[in-house]
Each structure stands twice: as structure tokens, then as C-alpha cells.
Amino acid sequence: MVENDMRKEILAILGSSDILLDASAIEKIMSAPEPLSFAMAIKSKYSETYLTGSAIESELITWSGAHVIGQEALPASKEDIGTHDLPASPQKTESQSSADELVILVNHRDVSCKGIKPEDYAKLFLSRYKQIINTCPQTVRGIARIKSVKRAGGNDLKIFGIVTEVGQTRLGDKAKVVIEDDSGESITVFVNDKKAKFFLLDEIVGFKGDVSTQKGSSCMFASEVLHPGIPVANKRSRAGHPISVVFISDIHVGSKTFLRDAWNRFIAWLNSDTNETRRVKYILISGDLVDGIGIYPGQEEELEIDDIYEQYSELSRMLSKIPEHIKIIAIPGNHDAVRQAEPQPPLPEYITKLFGDNFICLSNPAYLKIDGVKILMYHGRSFDDLVAQAPHCLSYSKPENLMKELLIRRHLAPTYGDKTPIVPYEHDPLVISDVPDIMVSGHVHTSGCTEVCDVLLVNASTWQSQTEFQKQTNIVPRPAQVLYYELDTGKKIMKDFLK
Template identity: 40%
Template sequence: MPLEASARIVSELTSRGYNAEREAVTQLSSADDPHAALERVMEAVSDDTLVVRTEHVQAALAATGSDANSTAGGREPSPGHDADDPSVSTGTSAPNPAATDGATPVETGGSSDAGRSANPDLRSLEIIGDMTGESTGTGEYSDFVSVFRDRLERLGSKLRGRINHRPATAIQNMPGGGEVGMVGLVNDIRSTASGHWLVELEDATGTFPWLVMKDREYADLVGELLCDEVLAMEGTLADDSGIAFVDSMYFPDIPRTHEPSTADRHVQAALISDVHVGSQEFMHDAWNRFTDWLHTKQAQHVEYLLIAGDMVEGVGIYPNQDEELDIIDIYEQYEVFNEYLKQVPGDIEIVMIPGNHDAVRLAEPQPGFNEDLRTIMSAHDPRIVSNPSTVTLEGVSVLMYHGVSLDEVIAELPEEKASYEEPHKAMYQLLKKRHVAPQFGGHTRLAPEEQDYLIMEDVPDIFHTGHVHKLGFGKYHNVLAINSGCWQSQTDFQKSVNIDPDAGYAPIVDLDTLDVTVQKFS
């Protein structure tokens, strides 16, 4: 397919307000007279058409007896690619969207090579917990009270049935020596001179101290605690009722009996994050190989693409970031990201949430992008929702969270419980606490709202995060946890903080079995 002819066709379609499927452009550029063929298509399409599709071109050419001379399915394989058996280990370089003689890359449709089902009756996609447009926080003291009361009430309700719960003030007035239980927020954790642990719980009535003896079997659980998480404790009151000795400890947790939902047919979702367009280290060749692969038979069952934040590199995120930027204007970064997004087959449903590099507020929960950015990122009409949000794909619930709190979990907990090398284990801790960012006042910026949007009210089937640029996945109580790596090679800043990223990977999840296959494009 002549690149110049394709570029001219795309430019002409764009100037007239149309997007087009890649196959449609291929057939137009391969016609005996591309310009005449384009004019026939323009005359044939209806007034409300937004995307010129392959069937429009085929109908127009058939009406005049023209032959497009295109490859099977109307799409040429990339040079060096075997359409039946594409290489995902190394792949081949595809053209950079920015290198098409100034023309806008075509917004592609579904590839007939892939044989992907585009039957809307087979698909279902529902968004839950999107708080975009719902933010009410003003930063007043009452907002902080509201969000913590909501957290305690909702997560506490999952714990009160396990113990004989009493409020803090009631415990203070009970006689010594009795059995007692309490549900509260972890207000403080400190060690004693004897090596025991003192954990102070707080509820709506006050605080009460609990002593965890160092020789008890659950003493190591203290190392997993974060301030402000919701916890239940049972134990025995001291004789003076001033403290309780802990006999058992409970987290909101995922029930061990949890059975995940699965799709009724064989369908897959690609889970990615941290694209970082605009960075000098953005791996555009790997991205091109990924989107090329999505057009092949090997990817025929990939019908959903979930992007967990950091679409662009952003501006002013870390010291001297400007020295590592390939694109210094934030809006231009999103415009270029949208051009790369156009390479994804148009029959794949796309859902995306923001991250800490994106042009939204840093405090979580992060509402979805504003209208200006939504207009820029319009390729394939993606669902743009808040961080976090839950998307349900054919009955399978996927909790999408960018993952800034993972830094704090990894910093606070013992290495065997949470590390950058195994980011999914840090995710297990968040599942155990049923909250994506439990600790307030640390490195994770949290916005007070009337309700706590960061609670895991319902158990997800899949928990998808990014942020730490490391690939890891596993199951915790039958919940599949995936941190999906990144599309940015190591930056100078990452070298300075000893981060070695896992870049150019795309975890592919079978929604009918929740099995994971990792495709490598770097």
C-alpha cells in the first residue's frame, strides 16, 4: 500500500470531518483511481456517517466495477509479520504515527484477519463507582469527618458480625477481666519497651488501646497494619480496664469462599497501564507492535482494552522532568496519545482511568478527564472514568485503580509482604484491607468527600493496577490481581531511585477462565 496515497486519503477524509477504518483506506489507496474512488464513497455515505468503513468502500467500488486489489480482509500485514503467527517476543517495527508526512493516522476499525466478534448482543460493559462530576469535597473539617465515618461504618459492617462489638467509651466503663471486642480505625501503632505492640483503635466515640503480645501467633500481623485502616480486635480487659490484651484480630478481607464470576463465552481483555506518551523513553516501537498484534488472528478474542492510568508523561511531575520530555506541551501529549490510540482496532471496547501523571487532580479519588481532554482523546469513543472505578465485562468485575498507594504499602510493610519485584503481593494487602488507599496523611494524596470512594464495597473478580512500572500477577482468595507494567523504558529519574521497569508487556486475561497470558512486545 503506497504510504503517500494513504496519507493523502486520510488527510482528505479528516478535512471533511470523517474518521476511517484502516481497511477502508487500504482499499481506497489501492483503487485504480484513488481520488475518484474517494469521491464515489463520499457521494454514497449518508449525511450522519462519522466513520468511513470497509463496506462503504466495497459498495462504492462494486457499483463501478473497480477492483481494490487489496489483501485478504483489506489489510496488509506489517513487513516481516506473519499474519497467522505474529511474533510477540520481538515483533517488527511499525511506522510511528508521527512519521506520516504530517497526515493524521487513520482511526482503524476491526481487522477481518482477526475475526473479532463485533456483535453488540454478545458484549456487555457496565461502569460502577465512577465519581466523575460527583466530587463535593471542599477541604473543610466536616468533609474529613464524613469520609472517615463512612469508612468506619461501611467496612465496620463487614466485621461487627464476627465479634461482640462495643464502642470505645463503653469498653472504658466495663469491669476488668471481661471479654471484649471492638471495631475501629487504626489510630496509632507503637512498640513497647518489652517488644510487645500497642495498637490504638478509634471509633466515633473515642479511642482504646490494645496490647498485642510478641509471642502470640498473630503478632506478625501487626507488621501488616497501616494507620487509618479498619480493624476488629477481641481480647481480655486488664484488671483496671485501661487496656485490652488481644486474643484475635480481623481484617475486612476477601472471604475465602469467594467464587469469581466468569464470562459465558471465550473472550479476552488486554490490561495495560502507564503508556507515558510525551516521554523521551516512551516505547513507540513496542506500542506499534502491540497494536499490530491486536489486528492478528492470535488476538481475535481480545475485545476489551483497559488502561489503568498515566496515558501521558505529564509536566512537572518530578524534579528536572523537562529534561526527559519529548513533548513539552501537555495538550500535545494527549493529542499524540490519541493518534496512537487510533491504531487499536476500532471494534475493541476501551476503558481508561487517570493516573498521577495525568492532567487531573492529584488527590484520590481522581475524577475522569475534563471535557477538553475527552474531546482530544476521542479515538474509538473510549469510556473515560474516575480512578478508581469498577468495570464489569460480561459479568466479570474489574476494579481499576492506578496504584499510587502501592508505594506507601511497599514502604511501610515488610519486604516479604510487599515489594516492587512482586507488586501483586502489595495488592493482596489492599484486598485484605478492602480499601485501595487506607493510610491518610502519607505520600498518597487523598481528597475528603461525603463518602469514601476508595472502599472495595464489593469483591472484584479482577484487581488491576499500574503506577509502579512492574509486572506481576497472582490470585488472592480467588481474586486475580494484576499490575500490568508500563510502556516507558527506564528514565534517568528511575535510575536515581533504583526502579528497573517491566516495559512493553500486555497481560491478556481470558474472561471465561480468568487465566492470564503475558504478551511481550519489547
């Protein structure tokens, strides 16, 4: 990444938390060995403040002392990864280079939901608006407040806001969208049906068009829809060393429909001695590690293991057959033993202690970096909201399209209070402030892979055949599909372990 682009990214990261810097402060951040990682550390500690160069210098000394920058270290503290400590100098094997490193950028702790007040919801949406506006400085350049455009009107105006209502005109030829910005004012926007694919409740979106103030009311006739999007010049990072990762999801241990034979073929492949398997250093699991208890109607009839602790114990036995030099990074999903509301914290200690030292459990979502390649992990519960609101455009059979819509909206779960429960934190933790190199999800039990603005989108497959509940909801799984990806070359292979 060139220096000017990195400066812009750092300012966007810190701006999303309303952190202002003086001129010397940005220079101090740029002097860090890993400027982006250092910026993320500052963001996690501060919000709504002004930092000087001397303050940043003090933080840099502390941060540098707490992070091993050498080639043989994994700079992730025990706090970063939950209950498992990564060795400072992992044992070398023929398939492991000491040069690769894991950095945990975002791992949401379990924060109590007690004492939530009505004003917390307003703070959540205000935070969402400010964060997303800061992610797209080029797109929002020249935007006007809704309050001012309603008063004065005008042509070729640009506004941004949060969607509060979605509908159509009587003739059905235009979308009718109501948005509200941080001025507290709302306006109705009419969008030609050809330009309006669909809108999601509570998403942040912009419009460009003419505002009419006739007959004592104001509305906009939009000529253009503006999503936050991804910078056109975005470039995916590549690892500096030969490292491959494997993406899987939705194992559903404990279900009678768990595909044990396919799983055993996958384990046998990992233990084989091939050019591909010797490169594999990480397995990323995007949630639903077990089938859980009481998740859907009639589930008890489909359980092979009806005790949640025993389900995780069996998973531990299964994962223990994976070569020890491969790190297993997992996040929870809606079937796992954590709260349903997002962000979901890592699995509790009484469960994680069942697993080996190569098992790392993070939150859902989580953000990490492997040898310089940034990876955003999200289970994908909000896919249910997207399909419900735009069934004419989106489906479970093409999960990569669902991921694309979240990415261009720069939010993992735009709609609040529907199918995806969300904790109303003051600072919205589901905004995609920092563009990842790879975004990986699961949840819908099928595989998908595409690229958007050089971001690799991966929906990892399941290890469960179709359940009776899925038959009722018309979900057809495509199980036992594993994506193998080389972080240094960009080579990817979809492997089928079903047969």
C-alpha cells in the same frame, strides 16, 4: 451466585450507605433483571434512608426504562462514561459477539473541593468505619464498643476501630497499636510481634483478646488480628460468551524513555489474525496515559514532548491504530491532566474529544462489569504509602502483594494525608464495598498477577524504560508485559513485547 448469597451482597452494598429496607423492598430488588447492578444504582442515589417496597418498585420502573437489557446493547449511559456515547447496537465484526455487555458501576464525577470544613474529615472516617464494618458481617459479629470494654474489661473480647498510632514496646517484642471506634473512644492494643505483620495508619482493623482495666487505665492484649478480608466462599464470575481483555498501564507518552518499538509490536499483535486476538474485545489501561508536565524533579530534561495537549494528541494517534471493535477503557493516574487527589475524575472533555468512539475514560478508581465479570480499576498511588510504612514486608518488585493488602483491608488508600492525597468526602469513595472478580492497577511499572480468595489481582506493566528519577529511587521497571485474560475460561497469558 446463589440467591441467598446475592441477598447478602445486596444488603452489604446498601448497608454501606446506611440504606435500610423493609421485607418487600429486598424482594423487589431481587426481581430486577440485574439485581446487583440495580442495587448499585440505588446506592448511588440514596444514603442514610429507609426504603419501602413501593419506593423500590418505582425506582425499578425508572431504572429498567433507562437500561437496555437485551443481548445487543451496552447499558452504559453518556453520563456513566463521560463524554463518549456507546452505540446501542455496536457494529458486529468477526471478532466481536453482540452478546457481550459493558456496565459502568462506579464512575466518580469531579466534585468541587471548595468549602471543605474540619468536620468533613470526621465524616470521612466515620463513613469509612461504617462501610467497612458492613462489608464483613461474619468477622464483626459480636464486636463490643471500645467505650464499654474500657469500663468493664473482660476476656476474649472483640473490638474494631481505625488505627491512629502504630509503634512498638520498649523491648520490641510487641506491636503497640491505638485504635478508635465510632463511640469516640480509643484504646491501646498490644499484639505479639509474630501475629503483627504490620499495621497501616487509618486502616480499619479488629482485635480479639483480653482487656485489662488495672491502675485506672485500659488496654487490650490481643490474641488475634482481624482484617475485614474477603469471604472464604467468594467465587469469581465467568463471562457467558467468548471474551478476552488485555491489561496495560503507564504508557507515559511524551517521555524520551517511551518504548516505541515495544508498543508497535503490541499494536501489530492486536491487528494480527489469531485465535487470541480475535477474542479481544477490551483493553483496560490503569492510568498514566501520558508523562505529564512537572511531575517530578528534572522531568523537563526527559521529555520528548513538552506540551500536555500534544502528549494526549500523540496518544490519540497511537490508539487509533487499535482495531475499532476493541473498546479502550482508561482511567487517569498521577501523571495525567486531572487533580492529584483521589478519587480522580475522568479526563476533561477538551482531552477526551481527541479520541475515537471506542475510547472510554472513567475515574480513578472505577468499577465496571463486562458480561457479568466485575472489574475494579485503580491506578495504585497508595502503593507508595504501603511500601513506606512496611518496607520490611512490601516492595515495588511484588506489586501483587501490595494489591492483596489493600483488598483484605477493603480500602484502596487507607492512610490519609501522606503520599496519597484524598478528597474528604462525607461518604468515603475508596472503600471496597463490593468484592470484585478482578482488581487491576499500575503505577509501579512492573507486572504482577496472583489470586486471593478467587479474586484475580493484576498489576499491569508500563511502556517506559527506567528514568533517572527511578534510578535515584531504586525502582526497576519490568516494561512491555501484557496480560491477556479470557473472561469466560479464566485462561491467562503474560506476553512480552520488549523483544
